[in-house]
Amino acid sequence: MKDLILKLILFILPIILIGAGMEILLRKIPNDYLYKKIQLEKHANTVETLILGGSHAYYGIIPDYLESNSFNLAYDSQFLNFDRILLKKYIDSLPNIKNVIIMIAYPTLSHRYNEGDEVYRKFNYFRYYDLDPPPKNWYQKYYFELFRLPFKKNFQRIISYLRGEEMIHSTVKGWCLEGKKEISKNLEQSALHTAKLLENNSMDFTPGLRELNDIFFMCEQRKVKVYLITFPTWEGFRELINMKKFDKMIETCETLADQNKNVEYYNFTDDSRFTREDYYDSDHLNDEGARKFTLIINELIKEK
Amino acid sequence: MITLSYLIFLAFIACTFYFVPRKFQIFVIFLASLAFIGNISLAVFLFGFSLSIFNYFFGLLIEYARSKSQKRIYYYIALLTNIGILIIFKYANFFIDTINLVFTPFANHNRFPNLSIILPIGISYYTFQNIGYIYRIYKGMEFAEKRLDVYTVYNLFFPKLFAGPIERSNHFLPQLQHKNEFKQENITKGLQLLLFGYFKKIVIGDSFGTTVHTVYNNLDTITGFPILIVFFLQALYIYFDFSGYTDIALGSARIFGFKLTDNFERPFFACNVSTFWRRWHISLTAWCNDFIFKIVLFKRRKWKDWGAVYAVLLTFLVIGIWHGAKWTFVVLGLLQALAISYEYFTKRIRLRSAAYFNQKLVNRVSRFLTYLFFSFSLIFFISPNISVSFNFIQSLIPTHQMNFIGVLKTIPNPQGLLFGLIASLFILWIESCEESGNKILDRFLAKKRWIRWLIYYFLIFIILYQAQGEVTFIYEQF
Numbered sequence: 001m002k003d004l005i006l007k008l009i010l011f012i013l014p015i016i017l018i019g020a021g022m023e024i025l026l027r028k029i030p031n032d033y034l035y036k037k038i039q040l041e042k043h044a045n046t047v048e049t050l051i052l053g054g055s056h057a058y059y060g061i062i063p064d065y066l067e068s069n070s071f072n073l074a075y076d077s078q079f080l081n082f083d084r085i086l087l088k089k090y091i092d093s094l095p096n097i098k099n100v101i102i103m104i105a106y107p108t109l110s111h112r113y114n115e116g117d118e119v120y121r122k123f124n125y126f127r128y129y130d131l132d133p134p135p136k137n138w139y140q141k142y143y144f145e146l147f148r149l150p151f152k153k154n155f156q157r158i159i160s161y162l163r164g165e166e167m168i169h170s171t172v173k174g175w176c177l178e179g180k181k182e183i184s185k186n187l188e189q190s191a192l193h194t195a196k197l198l199e200n201n202s203m204d205f206t207p208g209l210r211e212l213n214d215i216f217f218m219c220e221q222r223k224v225k226v227y228l229i230t231f232p233t234w235e236g237f238r239e240l241i242n243m244k245k246f247d248k249m250i251e252t253c254e255t256l257a258d259q260n261k262n263v264e265y266y267n268f269t270d271d272s273r274f275t276r277e278d279y280y281d282s283d284h285l286n287d288e289g290a291r292k293f294t295l296i297i298n299e300l301i302k303e304k
Numbered sequence: 305m306i307t308l309s310y311l312i313f314l315a316f317i318a319c320t321f322y323f324v325p326r327k328f329q330i331f332v333i334f335l336a337s338l339a340f341i342g343n344i345s346l347a348v349f350l351f352g353f354s355l356s357i358f359n360y361f362f363g364l365l366i367e368y369a370r371s372k373s374q375k376r377i378y379y380y381i382a383l384l385t386n387i388g389i390l391i392i393f394k395y396a397n398f399f400i401d402t403i404n405l406v407f408t409p410f411a412n413h414n415r416f417p418n419l420s421i422i423l424p425i426g427i428s429y430y431t432f433q434n435i436g437y438i439y440r441i442y443k444g445m446e447f448a449e450k451r452l453d454v455y456t457v458y459n460l461f462f463p464k465l466f467a468g469p470i471e472r473s474n475h476f477l478p479q480l481q482h483k484n485e486f487k488q489e490n491i492t493k494g495l496q497l498l499l500f501g502y503f504k505k506i507v508i509g510d511s512f513g514t515t516v517h518t519v520y521n522n523l524d525t526i527t528g529f530p531i532l533i534v535f536f537l538q539a540l541y542i543y544f545d546f547s548g549y550t551d552i553a554l555g556s557a558r559i560f561g562f563k564l565t566d567n568f569e570r571p572f573f574a575c576n577v578s579t580f581w582r583r584w585h586i587s588l589t590a591w592c593n594d595f596i597f598k599i600v601l602f603k604r605r606k607w608k609d610w611g612a613v614y615a616v617l618l619t620f621l622v623i624g625i626w627h628g629a630k631w632t633f634v635v636l637g638l639l640q641a642l643a644i645s646y647e648y649f650t651k652r653i654r655l656r657s658a659a660y661f662n663q664k665l666v667n668r669v670s671r672f673l674t675y676l677f678f679s680f681s682l683i684f685f686i687s688p689n690i691s692v693s694f695n696f697i698q699s700l701i702p703t704h705q706m707n708f709i710g711v712l713k714t715i716p717n718p719q720g721l722l723f724g725l726i727a728s729l730f731i732l733w734i735e736s737c738e739e740s741g742n743k744i745l746d747r748f749l750a751k752k753r754w755i756r757w758l759i760y761y762f763l764i765f766i767i768l769y770q771a772q773g774e775v776t777f778i779y780e781q782f
Contacts, residue, residue, distance in 0.1 A: 001322070004488045011757065015764065147308075151768035192525070 019146060026145035026154055029161045032170045033075070033128040039172050040071055040090065047071045047094045049301065051174070052083040053103025056231040060285045061101065063173035065294040068301060069096070072174030074103065077121055079111045080211035084218075085131050091218060099301055100219055101227045102212075104265075105283070106241055107198045109208030109249055123148045175290075187234050191282035195240035203245055205252055216260045227300070228253050228265040232274040232293065237282035266300065268293070305466065305552050306505060306771075313340070318491075318559050326483040333461065333560065334453040340462035341425075348424045352460050358385065359434040360455040363448035366441050379442040383435060390431045393423055398629030428626055429468040430459045432591055437473040439595060446474050454480045463556035467549050469565045469587035472594075476564070484561035496749075497555025503763050504731065505548025507770045511724035512541035514717055514772070520686055523695050531699045538686055539679045540728055543571065546585070565590070570735045575670035577643040577677060588626065592619045612648065617641040632684040632693055639681040723770060 040047070049070040051061050057074035073086055083102055091097065125131040126143055146154060161167060169178040212228075219226050230250070238246075250267055257265035268274075273296075278289030285293055317336040321329055342349040362382035369375035397418045404415050437458075440446045449455040458477050519526050519534040550567045557564045565587045574580035581589050597619040604611035617638075624637020647654075658666045687693040737744040748756070 001486055001488075004491055011760075014761070150771055152770070155769065192522075 022154060022158060023144055023146045025158050025161065029157060030167045031124075031128070032168060032176075033124040035168050036073065036075075036170055036174045037128055039170075039174065040073060041093075043069075043071060043173075044090070044093050045095060048096050049099040049101065050087070050090070050094065050097060051101045052078070052087065053101070053229075054078045054105060054108075055176075055284060056105055057101065057103040057229075058176045059178075059280070060231050060290045060293055061297060062175045062290050062294045064171070064175070065291060066298045066301065068099065070173060072170075072176075074174070075121070075124075080108060080208050080215070082125055082131075084211045084214050085125070086129065087215060087218060089129065089131065091222060091224070097222070097224055099225045099227060100215070101229055101297070102215065104228045104230050104249070104253055105198075106233075106246055106249070107200060109205040109252065110200055110202040110245070112200065112202070112207060177287075187276065187279060187282050188236055191234060191237040191240055194282050195237060199242065203248065205249070209252070209256075212256065216256075216263055220260070220262045224262065226260075226263045227297075228257065228263065229297070230265075230267040230269050231283075232268045232271050232278070232285065232289070234276070234279050234282045235270065238270065264300075268296070305463075305549070305556075306502065314556055314559065321484075321560055322486050326485075329484055329560075330451075330457060330480055331453055333457050337457055337460045337462040337465070341460055341465060344425060347422075351424045352426070352430065353456065355386075355389070355430070355434065356456045356459040357452065358382075359438060359459070360449065360452050363437060363441050363455070364450075366438065367448040375442065379438060382438045386431050386434050386438070390427060392419075393421055393427055395625075395629040396421065426460075426465045426467070429464070429470050432470045432588075432626075433459060433473070436470075436591060436595060440473055446477075449473075449477055461557065461562075463553040464564060467546070467553075469550065469553065469567050470591050471565060471587065472591070476562070479562050487561065490558055490561045494555045494558035494560075497551045497558060499555075499760060499763055499767075501548045501551030501553075501555055502767050503548070503727070504544045504551060506767050506772075508724045508728045508731070509541060509545035509548050510772055511717065511720035511770065512537050512728075513545060515721050516541050516686065520688075520692065520696070523692065523699060527699055531696065535679055535683075535700060538682045539572070539675060542682060542685070543568070544728060544731075570739050572675055572732065573671060573735065573739045574674055575667055576647050576674055577640065578647050580674050580678060581640065581644070588623065592623055596622055609649075613645045616644050616648075620644070627685070630688075631690050632687055635690070635693070636681055636684040639677075639684070643677055717772075720770060720772070723766075727766075 046069045048068040049063075049066060051057050051063070051070060051072040051074055053074040055074070055076045058072065058076060058078075061070075061072055061074075063070035063072050073090075075082075080102075087100065123143055123145075127145075148154075149157075157167075169176055171177055216226060218224075230253070246269075250269075253265040253267070257263045273292070274285070274289060278285055278292060280286035280289070313336075317332065320336075321332050324332055338349065338353065341352055359382065362378055365378045366375055366382070369378055400416045400418055441448050449458070454477065457480055458471065458473065461476075464471065515530075516534050516538050519530050523531075547568045554564050554566060567584075567586050567588075569583040569586065571580055571583040574583050597615050600615040600618050601611060604614050607614065620637040620641035621634065622637070623640070624633040624635070627633045627636070683693050683696050684690075687696060734744055748759075
């Protein structure tokens, strides 16, 4: 038996060593979570408008085009629970904050927090923002970078890093400049894919509403205005989603705006000012669309 | 079974198994199996364990019954309970839907509501094991198991819980009754099987599965060449997914020194459908052969040839319906029965005609035709309903859209698919060598350690690189 144990250890040792090496390298790779945290904390005293939400907000609002000093703290697939815990962490260290923009998309209110393919992103909030979300698997409790993403993606990230490629995709003010410059040529296919991906077949908005009410309360106490924004989406995408659920979502947001003095709701989902040329894919604006949209948001904030 | 948690669990149980005194070894497996099933769901745990206790007691009652009639009563209670539970959990809604469909033309018919039942994991596998066990005791072919922990392990042994193999009691129970000595060969064979199983499942099965399911889910938009590719791919997909699982189950069991039944014996080298089914899902077909085909054939022996046809039809209907309560599975079973009956009646003519041709050529053509037939029947296996099956068959007819570039655009993860194709061809090449008596795997195992280890490391790298986070097996749903 001793012989076998020795052989097993010898066999596993290189795997463990390579794993440890990868973990060290992965921790060294600069990333947007840490970068944006540093930038936000550096500019905390000047931030007047804080942008939260998922990819629509991350790609769709360019802080440089807003007249008030703004910071985009949105990330891919960031749902309301992380909007809330990030806001809670930072709201008191932003002395000049006046506005909070929150993205409301089709899946936002019905999203269940411990499900879905994007659940692995929770790790980032733990590691880079010192927040403590529950882990997906028991071994992730120890928060290894190696287990956060599939091996293939980690391997590719390491290769990119070693090749000296740019690993940060955000501007100093937090907007994503990850090459969304071109106009999407296949909105139809993207709509088909995204509509399927975003559907969780739930009309239960309770989890989302709980988070929103906490956010409203936090902001009301500090006299901060909340803007709930539904971003423009391409018409082909809208045809594929459950309109009953979507209408219910809009109705709910309008009711919330009526009930809370410090809350405004704006729905741009079918805004005719946005054409095919403004989209990167069926539910994300490209750089030009983002510029156009930010200017509209700027006017709204100015009016209020 | 394809998570890091499972491997750590397996390693922990294996260490405990070999370090405790031998008389406690089965108890360790018993606890591990209950913990494994309990971790999935408390309800499934209670259900599986209760069913094991029930069959354990009825096994003893049948053996110790005072009279033949008492024995028969106990036997029928146990048999009908097992079948009844399976019907309630697996087929109740199928019957309700069929009744509703029949009564639809009647205007005043109120629809019978469906039952909200969740199918317990592995129920089809361990129910068949229980039925086989009870039958063998009733017929006096073996003695009832005296230890509840041993019987529970026979029924719910964690590596085979999800998708079998369906073990025969006379094969697996004796292994559990012996004390297992530590043998290095068991551990190394077990680990090799695990590695090959993960490779088949992750590198080939999952990459083929993504393509197959994408096409089936988008039959409205995808036409032409991708349908043809999926038609040829689907048999390989099911094979590598299921044989990957089986290798993982066999490897896990082998680490403890248990030899489970292998479900596959190079099925794509079968020259006809009858032989194919002796090489495909062996544990299920062997069970059906023992407990359905042989019994029906004996009872209908006066019908001569038609008795055999009847037995084949009934056996394959059960095999079809065993997969689930859907008309597609009924068609799947019927198709196999038709093909085997055809082969039975035309055997002489076919052999006579084949004699005019080169034997190798005949074998190759026969293998290809068998593969084609099986692929065709799998349309009914993968489609969620009959209309999707017919939609797929209709789409198989060549159209002007048969262009290759279009295919690449519609296939998700084409790189993974290419990897899978190369890997599957490699494995089929190994199988072809083994089929012709060239023991290529034995030759590989005789190579120097550093060569073997380098290949193992390479396989591990490919497995990790191709892992998409898919953790389910296609046969798990049955």
